[in-house]
Amino acid sequence: MKRDYYEVLGVSRDATEQEIKKAYRGLARKLHPDANPENTEKAAEQFKELSEAYHVLSDRERRARFDRYGHEAPGGFDFDLNRDIRGGGFADLFDMFFGTSSRQGSGRSAVQRGSDLRYDIEISMEEAYTGVEKTIEYRRLMFCVDCGGTGAAPGTKAESCSTCGGVGQVQRVQSTFFGQMSTVSTCPHCQGAGKVIKSPCLHCSGDGRARRKTRVSVKLPAGVDTGSRIRLSDQGDEGPESGPAGDLYVVIHVLAHEFFRREESDVYCEVPLSFCQVALGDSIEVPTLNGGATVTVPGGTQTGTVFEIREAGFPHLRGRGRGDQYVTIQVVTPTKLNAKQKDLLKQFGEECKEQWTGARSFFEKMKDAFVGSAHRE
Structure with missing residues (x-):
């Protein structure tokens, strides 16, 4: 009799997709036949059971049918371990064991986003109180005007990578418990670009981007404090090969005030x-x-x-x-008194002697304490 899929994965029935994926990855590492050479048959059965449970519970529609009908769901769940593996249904698993994806690559690596940048700014406490608009100047990676963003020196151009044929990925075949598996990885020669620059642009060193000064206005709202951050979207480094720009984070430092x-x-x-x-x-x-x-x-x-x-x-x-x-x-307490002021204060002190009972009683208690201590010695 088949075990409950939630029991197989060791998760509750209200587990999130992330919890199900995490449980599967952890158990797959432990139960995979390649990790159990001393008992591959038993491991293969356990791994198949685990994979079937993940096949059902990782898909919303299949999971809903299982929650309603259990293993007797009309039409079943169409599970085939070998097909799912070769079709890329368990790409995460091959990432774990081989460090590469079992999916066939679609070509060059995905468009990269530019890096985020940080700019520290000092403002006065008054500016933090009222809010202020500042114009800041900083340097960011931007489209290289010398090479037109190609990274190649003027008059030259990038050539197709001879290692990967311009696709940015290379294919290799590995022997696994399931037979010959074809995997793809980023081309080590062109780093996934699909092209090689033999004569790089001197200004950008072949990157296609160069650092340039940029001025931008930033509004700091009233009430900001040291450590407050303002995010300026798309004002960070531009991405390589026309990729989206990162963000600029303006970090605020409020200067100390002489009075407040x-x-x-x-x-x-x-x-x-x-x-x-x-x-x-x-x-x-x-x-x-x-x-x-x-x-x-x-x-x-x-x-x-x-x-x-x-x-x-x-x-x-x-x-x-x-x-x-x-x-x-x-x-x-005044430190410089003239003769008249001193006389007036003395007269005032004489007049107030009877009112300063608190101070007198305090000194009398101190005197008694010292005298008592001396007698005990």
């Missing part, structure tokens, strides 16, 4: 105030990245107190709204 500090979408800053301002209270103008804001500092404010300015931070790149700005108060 950023954390995600929030902005932080410190504002110095005099003793009189925090003692009596004051209304101060605090700079922000979009101008300024008025903050009311109540009398008796201590150093380290933080005030919040709502929505004065950076706009969120994803979603609505902005971050906030947090202002930390730093009380500045």
Whole structure:
């Protein structure tokens, strides 16, 4: 009695196509007769069972019929191991064992896409806050004007590869458990191009592309931060032989600011105030990245107190709204006093002695701690 195909592959009935393919590849490596020379008959039977399960479950229509009817599906599943192998139905398997495809090549290698490029740009914190448009200049591989993109020196042309006959691939025959298998691989002489350049262009060294300066404008949206990337489609290197161009990735670096500090979408800053301002209270103008804001500092404010300015931070790149700005108060102690100022402060200190109970009690506790420690010694 035939085993359930899902059981053969060791996957669940809701397995994805990728999971089925992964399971098949793993088991095929282990069960293939060439990998089991000590018991090829048993391995061949197991491999045939595995291949039949993959033949059914890797095809959506066949899988749907199996899910509905099981092995008794009307018309069966038309499985023939040798035919599927020779027809290219198991090309992935031959890639695993031989490193080449069992499919007959259709000619030269596929059109190649150009490489992606990276450009690092520095902007100020103000530019990151408002957004900015920049024009950048960089070098990219582009169509060589000297040789017209052929890679051959002017007055010459590329010749058909004598190894592969211009098709870009070579065929070889291998002996396997299933008999003689014909495989194709990229031509080692022309690297799949199908042609050979005997007199390469001096400007592009036979590549058909040369690096040229390019200028392009890029819009950086408000709220970008260090590490943000902007992708410019088709602005990377052009592909060889008129292949599609890669992309350009602009990577942003926001310069440090002398006054503001950023954390995600929030902005932080410190504002110095005099003793009189925090003692009596004051209304101060605090700079922000979009101008300024008025903050009311109540009398008796201590150093380290933080005030919040709502929505004065950076706009969120994803979603609505902005971050906030947090202002930390730093009380500045005067260092240069004239005689009159010193006298006034002394008078003020005498007047305030009775009010500074907190400071006095703190020093008394410190004194008691030191005295107690000395007695214990």
